[in-house]
Amino acid sequence: xxxxxxxxxxxxxxxxxxxxxxxxxxxxxxxxxxxxxxxxxxxxxxxxxxxxxxxxxxxxxxxxxxxxxxxxxxxxxxxxxxxxxxxxxxxxxxxxxxxxxxxxxxxxxxxxxxxxxxxxxxxxxxxxxxxxxxxxxxxxxxxxxxxxxxxxxxxxxxxxxxxxxxxxxxxxxxxxxxxxxxxxxxxxxxxxxxxxxxxxxxxxxxxxxxxxxxxxxxxxxxxxxxxxxxxxxxxxxxxxxxxxxxxxxxxxxxxxxxxxxxxxxxxxxxxxxxxxxxxxxxxxxxxxxxxxxxxxxxxxxxxxxxxxxxxxxxxxxxxxxxxxx
Amino acid sequence: xxxxxxxxxxxxxxxxxxxxxxxxxxxxxxxxxxxxxxxxxxxxxxxxxxxxxxxxxxxxxxxxxxxxxxxxxxxxxxxxxxxxxxxxxxxxxxxxxxxxxxxxxxxxxxxxxxxxxxxxxxxxxxxxxxxxxxxxxxxxxxxxxxxxxxxxxxxxxxxxxxxxxxxxxxxxxxxxxxxxxxxxxxxxxxxxxxxxxxxxxxxxxxxxxxxxxxxxxxxxxxxxxxxxxxxxxxxxxxxxxxxxxxxxxxxxxxxxxxxxxxxxxxxxxxxxxxxxxxxxxxxxxxxxxxxxxxxxxxxxxxxxxxxxxxxxxxxxxxxxxxxxxxxxxxxxxxxxxxxxxxxxxxxxxxxxxxxxxxxxx
Numbered sequence: 001x002x003x004x005x006x007x008x009x010x011x012x013x014x015x016x017x018x019x020x021x022x023x024x025x026x027x028x029x030x031x032x033x034x035x036x037x038x039x040x041x042x043x044x045x046x047x048x049x050x051x052x053x054x055x056x057x058x059x060x061x062x063x064x065x066x067x068x069x070x071x072x073x074x075x076x077x078x079x080x081x082x083x084x085x086x087x088x089x090x091x092x093x094x095x096x097x098x099x100x101x102x103x104x105x106x107x108x109x110x111x112x113x114x115x116x117x118x119x120x121x122x123x124x125x126x127x128x129x130x131x132x133x134x135x136x137x138x139x140x141x142x143x144x145x146x147x148x149x150x151x152x153x154x155x156x157x158x159x160x161x162x163x164x165x166x167x168x169x170x171x172x173x174x175x176x177x178x179x180x181x182x183x184x185x186x187x188x189x190x191x192x193x194x195x196x197x198x199x200x201x202x203x204x205x206x207x208x209x210x211x212x213x214x215x216x217x218x219x220x221x222x223x224x225x226x227x228x229x230x231x232x233x234x235x236x237x238x239x240x241x242x243x244x245x246x247x248x249x250x251x252x253x254x255x256x257x258x259x260x261x262x263x264x265x266x267x268x269x270x271x272x273x274x275x276x277x278x279x280x281x282x283x284x285x286x287x288x289x290x291x292x293x294x295x296x297x298x299x300x301x302x303x304x305x306x307x308x309x310x311x312x313x314x315x316x317x318x319x320x321x322x323x324x325x
Numbered sequence: 326x327x328x329x330x331x332x333x334x335x336x337x338x339x340x341x342x343x344x345x346x347x348x349x350x351x352x353x354x355x356x357x358x359x360x361x362x363x364x365x366x367x368x369x370x371x372x373x374x375x376x377x378x379x380x381x382x383x384x385x386x387x388x389x390x391x392x393x394x395x396x397x398x399x400x401x402x403x404x405x406x407x408x409x410x411x412x413x414x415x416x417x418x419x420x421x422x423x424x425x426x427x428x429x430x431x432x433x434x435x436x437x438x439x440x441x442x443x444x445x446x447x448x449x450x451x452x453x454x455x456x457x458x459x460x461x462x463x464x465x466x467x468x469x470x471x472x473x474x475x476x477x478x479x480x481x482x483x484x485x486x487x488x489x490x491x492x493x494x495x496x497x498x499x500x501x502x503x504x505x506x507x508x509x510x511x512x513x514x515x516x517x518x519x520x521x522x523x524x525x526x527x528x529x530x531x532x533x534x535x536x537x538x539x540x541x542x543x544x545x546x547x548x549x550x551x552x553x554x555x556x557x558x559x560x561x562x563x564x565x566x567x568x569x570x571x572x573x574x575x576x577x578x579x580x581x582x583x584x585x586x587x588x589x590x591x592x593x594x595x596x597x598x599x600x601x602x603x604x605x606x607x608x609x610x611x612x613x614x615x616x617x618x619x620x621x622x623x624x625x626x627x628x629x630x631x632x633x634x635x636x637x638x639x640x641x642x643x644x645x646x647x648x649x650x651x652x653x654x655x656x657x658x659x660x661x662x663x664x665x666x667x668x669x670x671x672x673x674x675x676x677x678x679x680x681x682x683x684x685x686x
Contacts, residue, residue, distance in 0.1 A: 051478065056505070056508075057501075057504055057505055057508050059497075059501040059504070059505070061467060061497060061498055061501055062467045062470065062498070062501030062502065062504070062505045064467070065464065065466070065467020065468045065469075065470065065471055065498065065501070065502065065505075066467060066468075066470055066471035066474065066505055067471060068467075068468050068471055069467070069468040069469060069470060069471015069472040069473070069474065069475060069485075070471045070472070070474060070475045071471075072415060072456070072468075072471070072472045072475060073472065073475025073476060073478070073479055074475075075475055075478070092461055092464055092498070093464065093467065096461060096464070097461075097464055097468070102664055102665065102666070102667075103444065103661065103664040103665060104444070104447045104457050105447045105448060105449060105456075105457055106444040106445055106446075106447050106448030106664060107448065107663075107664045108447070108448045108449050109449075109456075110667065141665060142665060142666070144666075144670075164667075165667040166666050166667055194670050194671070241670035241671060241672055241673075242672075243671075244671060244672075245671070
């Protein structure tokens with residue numbers, strides 16, 4: 001099995017689907033000849049040609065409208081928003097148009113569009129590049145939101161997203177692009193959307209997390225293990241919809257939970273996860289659900305990222321506080 | 326060549342008129358030479374649509390229809406342009422452009438269901454190439470670029486036509502749509518129906534440009550302004566734009582100068598707050614049906630008898646379609662839930678069960 005970075009796994013998934021289905025089109029800003037600003041589409045322009053992999057003018061709303069229009073001729077667009085902070089420019093085309101197409105047409109039309117976009121802190125981007133805006137799309141009925149945390153997950157989830165017949169927002173954490181490698185099968189495989197993954201089993205407390213915070217939570221779990229605290233870690237993989245069954249099952253075992261997200265406290269999906277726990281597992285809890293998040297400010301300038309982003313120490317502290325409640 | 330500091334672009338955008346208000350051909354070389362049958366068919370559609378508009382307004386007042394945006398005054402702008410479309414050309418309408426959808430093949434009953442807010446109204450039949458009416462005033466412009474790119478990639482000899490108002494030309498999606506269509510050189514026709522008012526705001530306050538057609542220049546595509554009360558000018562411009570599009574000569578922006586006699590919608594808009602009676606009368610003198618009727622009568626193609634027959638047919642069709650609409654089962658929350666995703670996620674599955682229980686009581 002090949003060892004790949006997440007960005008290589010993403011390119012591999014795109015290549016797999018471009019080969020498999022001639023209706024798949026990959027487009028966005030700089031995704032053609034340049035191969036994408038992160039090289040996610042490296043080599044695809046040469047391999048599949050400008051008919052399939054192409055640059056667009058620099059206008060996010062236009063890219064979203066283009067994608068929706070192409071679905072009318074039965075194309076399966078994989079569009080890129082170059083950085084997710086730019087998605088505000090495309091809110092209408094995504095939340096008001098694609099998300100509603102199936103309902104507005106009584107099921108006649110659907111938008112099998114995948115919106116790929118880099119996001120996430122820790123790489124010192126300028127403003128409006130790194131924001132965790134997944135919560136906006138948790139609050140958007142009609143779309144799905146997927147956030148992989150490993151190269152293996154990235155390939156399987158991206159292939160599943162492209163094959164899905166509804167709009168999927170596929171968020172790629174920039175910090176994870178090249179920070180580590182993992183085993184990725186060469187063949188095509190899918191990971192079911194809407195299903196969480198228990199990435200570490202434990203009996204004392206459940207951490208529910210996603211994206212780059214999976215790695216942070218796993219590090220925290222190792223530190224806690226040295227103190228004989230046995231933590232289970234759930235990677236949501238999909239944050240819209242949320243896999244409540246996996247969460248509830250785990251909490252029934254551990255009786256404690258902490259939600260960890262990089263987004264601000266008022267953003268992300270932590271409050272949604274806690275509301276679901278409240279509805280379905282409150283009697284299994286021995287303490288209130290803990291939350292590790294960023295503070296409710298705008299995403300900071302680069303020099304403040306390190307103090308702003310949650311880290312493993314924050315997670316260790318919150319786990320202990322929850323267990324000692 | 327010398328550049329003049331005082332040079333402006335306006336002089337390139339004269340209004341194309343072929344049939345004047347007296348029903349006389351004033352621009353013979355631009356006459357699209359429609360056959361007698363085609364001329365009669367176009368007149369029939371305009372008469373039919375005006376009757377339908379009158380009925381829709383009164384049905385709305387009786388509470389038998391919901392959301393409705395009146396169209397009287399804009400018949401030439403709407404129907405003579407749609408007349409240039411082929412069946413498999415895509416239509417991307419705004420909320421006012423319901424008549425084009427019908428003449429493009431959508432059954433009348435669907436428009437009544439849409440007006441009532443029933444999702445069955447948006448369920449477009451398989452052989453009708455239209456999207457649902459767009460609410461966000463220029464969102465259809467970017468989508469048109471996509472549909473047209475799809476047509477080009479499929480190698481089809483078809484075109485995407487979109488309609489929007491004068492106000493929509495102020496929105497970013499208008500520029501993005503035109504620019505994308507130009508950059509990809511796709512078969513698209515953008516029709517801005519300039520009826521002078523975006524609800525109440527006059528077109529003079531939308532932009533410093535003298536015409537809306539000249540906005541095409543910035544996108545590097547063709548722009549043309551036509552007398553939107555003149556069916557022949559509208560048809561000629563749309564037909565020409567379509568031909569250019571399928572010949573790979575790129576998209577066109579058509580501005581039709583027109584007027585809506587009625588309110589913006591039937592939801593309480595009062596045009597007397599922002600328009601004068603003088604202006605209303607001035608535009609009513611340009612009426613598309615009046616001038617086309619004279620033109621056709623002079624050719625011996627139209628008579629009171631033919632017109633009466635069209636009026637009767639329209640009334641009958643409307644009665645029948647309303648009856649059909651009344652028979653469609655009422656909408657339930659469970660229908661709504663089922664139209665959200667191909668495979669329902671757990672939250673919606675649970676809510677579906679919940680609402681089914683409520684609905685079975």
